[in-house]
Amino acid sequence: MRMITKIGEWVDHRLQLAAPMREAAEHPVPRNTASWWYVFGSAALTVFLLQVVTGILLALIYVPSAGEAWTSLQALNHQVALGWFIRAMHGWGSNFMVALVLIHMAQVFLFGAHKFPRELTWVVGVFLLLMTLGMAFSGQVLRFDQDAYWGLGIGASIVSRVPIIGPAAVKLMLGGPIIAGATLSRFFALHVFVIPGLLIALVGLHLLMVMKLGINEWPMPGRIVKRATYEHEYHTLTKEDGAPFVPYAVWKDLFFAAFILLAIAACAFYFGPFGPTGQPDPTIIQTAPKPDYFFLWLYALLSLLPPSLETPFLLIGPVLVIVALILLPFLSGEGEKSWKRRPMAVLTVLLIAITLGTFTRMAQFTPWSPHMNAWSGDPVPDRFIHDTTALERQGALVFQVKQCRNCHALGDTGGQRGPALDGVAVRLTQDQLIRQVIQGGGNMPAYGNNLSPAETTALVAFLETLHPAKQAPARDASRDKVLGASAQKAPRAQQ
Incomplete structure (x- = not known):
């Protein structure tokens, strides 16, 4: 006990914590x-x-x-x-x-x-x-x-x-x-x-x-x-x-x-x-x-x-x-x-x-909002794959296998968590579709780690077909301008 006391005194002499600790313990309440x-x-x-x-x-x-x-x-x-x-x-x-x-x-x-x-x-x-x-x-x-x-x-x-x-x-x-x-x-x-x-x-x-x-x-x-x-009243009370x-x-x-x-x-x-x-x-x-x-x-x-x-x-x-x-x-x-x-x-x-x-x-029984209870096993409607290329049909298969319709409606059927995709090609350009699929955004998670480059290319190709029959898909105006300028330079170079 004497040894412990001496060690305690040696430590306290250098840290000087005993007095503050004693003050904290004995402060009146x-x-x-x-x-x-x-x-x-x-x-x-x-x-x-x-x-x-x-x-x-x-x-x-x-x-x-x-x-x-x-x-x-x-x-x-x-x-x-x-x-x-x-x-x-x-x-x-x-x-x-x-x-x-x-x-x-x-x-x-x-x-x-x-x-x-x-x-x-x-x-x-x-x-x-x-x-x-x-x-x-x-x-x-x-x-x-x-x-x-x-x-x-x-x-x-x-x-x-x-x-x-x-x-x-x-x-x-x-x-x-x-x-x-x-x-x-x-x-x-x-x-x-x-x-x-x-x-x-x-x-x-x-x-x-x-x-x-x-x-x-x-x-x-x-x-x-x-x-x-x-x-003053508080200190008087504690005394x-x-x-x-x-x-x-x-x-x-x-x-x-x-x-x-x-x-x-x-x-x-x-x-x-x-x-x-x-x-x-x-x-x-x-x-x-x-x-x-x-x-x-x-x-x-x-x-x-x-x-x-x-x-x-x-x-x-x-x-x-x-x-x-x-x-x-x-x-x-x-x-x-x-x-x-x-x-x-x-x-x-x-x-x-x-x-x-x-x-x-x-919250114990409230559904996740927006609703995500669509059945992804329903096939993609035929009108969305009619007269499409092999790459676009492969994209429709990716769309089906990855259960995209659990969150997105297509042809009036599907989930309501994300926006309907019937006209998505009018709202987003090809680059924007690729970025949205890979990086996600808003309520949509990123799928960059879950889709191969080939699957991403096919899926975006299919999404580009989703637009009204009489309305052209969205295009990047700046890219069109660059491509037009390149096309004009090509004949001059040949001359």
Whole structure:
């Protein structure tokens, strides 16, 4: 014991951490604050630490490669000792962490803890929520199974709708024009380095402000927050009716955090890890790429919205919500804290909870929008292959085999996810058709890795025949001009 004491003193003499740690443990908190309502933030921090530990263990085996990601997850599930359990702990930990952060923010709002002088603490909490959701989405992408592939395609299509910077943002997001190995590398870097680094920095800043400004007192009805007097009143309260954080309040945090860890372990043991499902293949669309539960409400909402409202909702809605959350403590920084005297705050939380819960429930049976339940086994109508060349008929066969009609209608039959193709040759030139097939765009995934050059050539040749009988297909005017100039130069050269 003497040796351990001497080593501790030697280390503390150089790092000088004992005094700050003692100050943090003994800082006074209002006695009523040591309540079970104040345990969600510490539980979220505990789950984040669990995510860090399990994430490091998974990173030792996981290979962020388009060809090896799915295989490495299969190895973790079936070959590595307890690999499936670590994956399950990491996956369920993500779900619990999102839920805990949401509950913590709702509790902070209802208890008025966003008011003066804790405005910046709330703003940092908003960014912590965004980072947590970013971790959850990027983690789902790293599964790189069929659902993750299509889900990422939907995410890319949402980003592509941003005016002006949309195409560049998609390329930055995917690491190129298509979902490939570079995409996984980028999301691996985001999930393992960038977002966790930001989370650690924001958590540190959040805890520092909690220490400096104190834990919010129990919101008593009639106790009004005024900028001129609040801080003096708070310090007086902690002196007259305060208690050290350790051990008076910390035991409830520890007990609840342990309960949450046991709940995560129980879910991991009973339900197992999430996926991976089938290997990613854009030619197989018999999948409902539903996200994990924290984004299910958005999935259902997009399924029910008219197509004309999707883009405005996706581009304007999130911005308004984030701006409103950031401005909330500055617009409502004083006044009553108690939820008993703030019926609008209670009504707002209940309305949001009921809305999210309803849409999450509806997502269990809401079809993927637009509909993709067409039967691709129906043959291409004869009128589309009548008087066609051998290459064009081969393209019709590719069109059939690759199940393009599951997403696109042809001859009034087919899917509604993509536009009808009866007149596609009028809308797109040959170069544009090739680019769309290979690189994808909008809601369409890239097929560059799933079609050979010969299949692509044949398919585009068939698509070029799809135009009304009395209407010529689209042509590239600039190419026609170049070809015309070349034709004029040729006779002069012969002279």
